[in-house]
Amino acid sequence: MVHFEPVAWTGSSIRIIDQTRLPEALIYEELTNTDEVIKAIRGLKVRGAPLIGYTAAFGLCLAMSSFPAAGKPEDFLAALDRQSDKLATARPTAVNLRWALDRLRQAAHLAIERGPLSSATQAMLEEARMILAEDRKIFRKIGELGFEVLKGYTNILTHCHTGALATAAYGTALAAFHIGREHGKDFTVYVDETRPLLQGARITTFELKLAGIQAILICDSAAAFLMNQRKIDAIIVGADRIAANGDTANKIGTYSLAVNANAHHIPFYVAAPWSTFDLDLDSGSKIPIEERDPVEITCFAGRRISPKDTMAYNPAFDVTPHRLITGIITEKGILTPPYDAVIRRIAEMM
Amino acid sequence: MVHFEPVAWTGSSIRIIDQTRLPEALIYEELTNTDEVIKAIRGLKVRGAPLIGYTAAFGLCLAMSSFPAAGKPEDFLAALDRQSDKLATARPTAVNLRWALDRLRQAAHLAIERGPLSSATQAMLEEARMILAEDRKIFRKIGELGFEVLKGYTNILTHCHTGALATAAYGTALAAFHIGREHGKDFTVYVDETRPLLQGARITTFELKLAGIQAILICDSAAAFLMNQRKIDAIIVGADRIAANGDTANKIGTYSLAVNANAHHIPFYVAAPWSTFDLDLDSGSKIPIEERDPVEITCFAGRRISPKDTMAYNPAFDVTPHRLITGIITEKGILTPPYDAVIRRIAEMM
Numbered sequence: 177m178v179h180f181e182p183v184a185w186t187g188s189s190i191r192i193i194d195q196t197r198l199p200e201a202l203i204y205e206e207l208t209n210t211d212e213v214i215k216a217i218r219g220l221k222v223r224g225a226p227l228i229g230y231t232a233a234f235g236l237c238l239a240m241s242s243f244p245a246a247g248k249p250e251d252f253l254a255a256l257d258r259q260s261d262k263l264a265t266a267r268p269t270a271v272n273l274r275w276a277l278d279r280l281r282q283a284a285h286l287a288i289e290r291g292p293l294s295s296a297t298q299a300m301l302e303e304a305r306m307i308l309a310e311d312r313k314i315f316r317k318i319g320e321l322g323f324e325v326l327k328g329y330t331n332i333l334t335h336c337h338t339g340a341l342a343t344a345a346y347g348t349a350l351a352a353f354h355i356g357r358e359h360g361k362d363f364t365v366y367v368d369e370t371r372p373l374l375q376g377a378r379i380t381t382f383e384l385k386l387a388g389i390q391a392i393l394i395c396d397s398a399a400a401f402l403m404n405q406r407k408i409d410a411i412i413v414g415a416d417r418i419a420a421n422g423d424t425a426n427k428i429g430t431y432s433l434a435v436n437a438n439a440h441h442i443p444f445y446v447a448a449p450w451s452t453f454d455l456d457l458d459s460g461s462k463i464p465i466e467e468r469d470p471v472e473i474t475c476f477a478g479r480r481i482s483p484k485d486t487m488a489y490n491p492a493f494d495v496t497p498h499r500l501i502t503g504i505i506t507e508k509g510i511l512t513p514p515y516d517a518v519i520r521r522i523a524e525m526m
Numbered sequence: 527m528v529h530f531e532p533v534a535w536t537g538s539s540i541r542i543i544d545q546t547r548l549p550e551a552l553i554y555e556e557l558t559n560t561d562e563v564i565k566a567i568r569g570l571k572v573r574g575a576p577l578i579g580y581t582a583a584f585g586l587c588l589a590m591s592s593f594p595a596a597g598k599p600e601d602f603l604a605a606l607d608r609q610s611d612k613l614a615t616a617r618p619t620a621v622n623l624r625w626a627l628d629r630l631r632q633a634a635h636l637a638i639e640r641g642p643l644s645s646a647t648q649a650m651l652e653e654a655r656m657i658l659a660e661d662r663k664i665f666r667k668i669g670e671l672g673f674e675v676l677k678g679y680t681n682i683l684t685h686c687h688t689g690a691l692a693t694a695a696y697g698t699a700l701a702a703f704h705i706g707r708e709h710g711k712d713f714t715v716y717v718d719e720t721r722p723l724l725q726g727a728r729i730t731t732f733e734l735k736l737a738g739i740q741a742i743l744i745c746d747s748a749a750a751f752l753m754n755q756r757k758i759d760a761i762i763v764g765a766d767r768i769a770a771n772g773d774t775a776n777k778i779g780t781y782s783l784a785v786n787a788n789a790h791h792i793p794f795y796v797a798a799p800w801s802t803f804d805l806d807l808d809s810g811s812k813i814p815i816e817e818r819d820p821v822e823i824t825c826f827a828g829r830r831i832s833p834k835d836t837m838a839y840n841p842a843f844d845v846t847p848h849r850l851i852t853g854i855i856t857e858k859g860i861l862t863p864p865y866d867a868v869i870r871r872i873a874e875m876m
Contacts, residue, residue, distance in 0.1 A: 394840075397720075401778060432750035436785050
């Protein structure tokens with residue numbers, strides 16, 4: 177198993193890996209205020225739904241650590257809401273971001289009810305660390321269940337990057353391969369390069385290589401051809417938000433894979449922690465889809481690809497309807513259709 | 527209408543546009559021998575099935591122009607076969623290449639039967655020019671029929687580049703938009719960037735912009751999402767080879783589009799000249815698929831994207847089965863299913 181620390185609290189700042197520089201350089205960077213945190217998330221230095229959540233959570237601790245110890249609790253809570261709302265706007269699609277911030281706000285409220293104001297920031301920091309510690313267990317569980325599902329197959333396709341570098345450990349979709357490695361299983365992982373920002377080409381290949389897992393990089397548009405050639409046994413991807421009916425938002429290109437998987441009778445799995453579910457949304461049509469700067473398509477590494485003033489449309493995510501998903505692998509178990517009933521049952525048990 | 531001269535015979539060389547440099551620079555280059563011609567085709571300086579055919583045809587003229595006037599006809603014809611076979615290997619999937627070379631070989635044979643050896647090279651050159659002149663008419667016809675098919679729609683998706691820069695004029699898939707422009711029709715063309723070599727981002731946007739046609743660039747993997755959002759009314763693509771049953775080889779990614787078009791009930795058209803049909807192949811499974819250098823995926827503009835030694839698989843084409851094709855637009859008419867019968871009937875009439 178590869179050990180990365182993609183985010184860490186230093187006591188006075190947040191240390192991150194600048195993932196835009198991978199795989200050319202492994203560069204750590206320190207974020208010292210809310211604006212830097214938001215900029216790092218928006219600029220994809222920090223990416224992957226869970227990691228965005230941790231970084232925003234530490235960002236909230238950072239923001240509140242400068243609140244005067246002699247201040248009023250109600251002022252603290254008002255500032256907490258403002259900072260939390262600000263951080264929540266960093267990216268609109270990933271639900272973990274709001275989820276992590278809400279956990280910290282609850283921890284602060286509880287601390288203030290029970291003790292001095294000075295305990296609130298500490299309680300928030302403990303909550304953020306708790307989220308990471310819980311997530312390590314969660315992602316290991318997701319990896320174990322993912323391996324259960326995939327172990328009968330050899331050639332697996334994945335999209336974007338959903339590994340240890342985007343989470344507390346193991347990752348979501350990639351966790352199955354890391355656990356497989358522990359069991360001596362040799363998967364061949366076909367990696368979609370994942371345009372426009374090439375997370376597959378840059379980061380998934382990097383992580384799989386460090387873990388000693390065989391990776392074959394392909395263009396996103398070649399995936400269907402490989403399915404038709406029977407080179408793909410199964411597909412596994414992560415998720416940025418899952419609605420109450422199982423509809424799943426994930427990196428742009430996921431939906432195209434799911435449609436093709438369906439047409440080729442290839443199992444299509446989603447791996448995601450329970451925190452990815454947004455039960456306030458009854459279907460995927462309500463998930464906000466972030467549109468990013470067209471320059472991500474029209475330029476590469478500062479070099480213009482298309483003529484000046486070319487219009488481009490750059491949605492960062494798409495939504496895969498639940499009917500195209502064979503199973504959703506979460507720490508609560510492997511969910512299978514009908515998703516709405518299963519998801520409701522799990523929610524009721526919590 | 528935009529006028530390019532993507533290939534021209536100068537009398538002692540072949541002048542081409544180095545399409546790998548578009549849109550940054552419009553650079554003409556002169557090819558003076560067979561090896562340079564093959565290198566230009568393999569390196570995609572010259573690309574698009576029809577243009578590859580013309581360039582190889584002029585390449586054969588160039589190669590044979592140095593044959594001694596006092597030489598023996600049988601030696602000329604043997605050398606002609608050798609040079610033709612050599613040029614035919616430049617790229618394996620496009621059928622126009624072999625088709626154009628065969629037309630020149632027949633012209634040379636006929637000239638030698640009827641007259642002095644010195645007339646053979648001249649006859650070949652005339653034949654090459656004839657192919658271009660015929661093609662101008664053919665592509666105009668394809669454009670007119672393509673416009674007939676598409677004129678009721680507004681938002682059209684295309685893949686790769688199949689315009690005037692890849693043909694004698696107008697292009698195949700793009701011809702419909704050029705003819706539409708003449709009729710005052712305003713299409714919005716969604717342009718797949720077309721990884722790995724970005725012909726859509728680099729060349730289609732360039733050609734459409736010069737022609738004053740609205741183009742919106744997207745990542746290949748976003749096409750399905752746009753179909754689902756009802757942003758695409760129809761799809762039109764070119765072809766590199768079409769089998770006797772209508773199965774169509776075209777740029778990698780075309781098959782994925784066709785599967786998605788089918789799933790979204792969006793009409794999917796292929797536009798190609800009759801010379802693209804290979805009636806020796808009863809189905810697309812027999813079409814050879816070129817695999818290109820993985821470096822096209824792992825690097826961009828000389829800069830490494832993925833870690834050193836990353837394996838990549840880079841098929842340049844895929845095959846779309848005829849059942850996913852709404853119509854094939856050729857200069858002979860708009861073919862619709864059942865393709866095998868229609869194609870056989872046209873072949874019999876020739």
